[in-house]
Amino acid sequence: MAECVMEDGTRFAIPQGTELLAEQVGGHEFIAGKQTMSMLKDKDGHVLKYINKPILGERETKFYEVLQSTEDPELLKLKKFVPQYFGTTTLKMSNQDVKFLILSNLIGDLHEPRVMDIKIGYQTHEPGAPKEKVLAEESKYAGTKKPWGFCIPGFQIYNKDTGKREKYGKEFGKHLKKDSVLNVFKMFVDQYSSPSVSIETVKSFLYSLKQIQSWFETQRIYHFYSSSLLFSYDEHKAYVHMIDFAHVVPATDNNLDSNYLGGLNNIIKLFQTILDDLEQGT
């Protein structure tokens, strides 16, 4: 069993042959005494996601399995935005068998990746969720979720002076207000000395976002609650991917996922504003 040390000094055992995914920006982390676990990486560079939570783990696994075997042309369009799925694995942790999803590493080919997790939706609990879950979700990230239909659980950038990685976590995201979001996006894409990198990055984000948008404008298969868009880039490449499908449920009454579309449309508007400003040199 290998050992890991968290930033606060907590030590814990992780399965042999794995390491922490250092670039994880959102999501669950290991918490002593709680059944939560950080994202891991295996020897082949795959990302391992802990799926021991009942219902949620099974739901996310099922989502990947359906996507892997589908011949539905509508669903097939989604594949390029979602991590590749390589099945599940059971590993020993503190003598317990623990199940993980094996996924492609979405940022594996980026150098010092800048990464932002944006969780989509005015509502982040699925219909029928327990009352405590509804209250917990509604009370969090209200400054951005209510006006914009998304929130920012985490991101990482590199300090322009020291070159050191800087992580902004959930507490930062929870205190954000409506009017600060544009500046956070600007800071995120302003990481290299040449403005042309920012311009190309934002153009690439917008290109992918509009493809995802056009999928959501017609698909009536699923509703995606609490799912994230993962933005990543370096000097040469920029990506937008969809992750976290633990709260994806069949679409009710054949409706569009307006909860997701609303947030996505606002992200597109904000990045378009940034692109316009960058191109005008303001």
Ligand SMILES: Nc1ncnc2c1ncn2[C@@H]1O[C@H](COP(=O)(O)OP(=O)(O)OP(=O)(O)O)[C@@H](O)[C@H]1O
């Ligand atoms: N396939 C992947 N490749 C690279 N990084 C990933 C991948 N999947 C997840 N991550 C990283 O791990 C983080 C957490 O992922 P994810 O949202 O799936 O976890 P979670 O614990 O279900 O989150 P939540 O707490 O929102 O339910 C993401 O913010 C991202 O930084």
Ligand SMILES: O=P(O)(O)O[C@@H]1[C@H](O)[C@H](O)[C@@H](OP(=O)(O)O)[C@H](OP(=O)(O)O)[C@H]1O
């Ligand atoms: O952003 P935060 O404040 O960390 O909020 C967490 C976030 O809503 C997760 O999606 C949720 O996990 P699930 O997707 O598994 O419901 C988790 O529930 P949890 O505390 O019960 O793990 C919340 O705490």
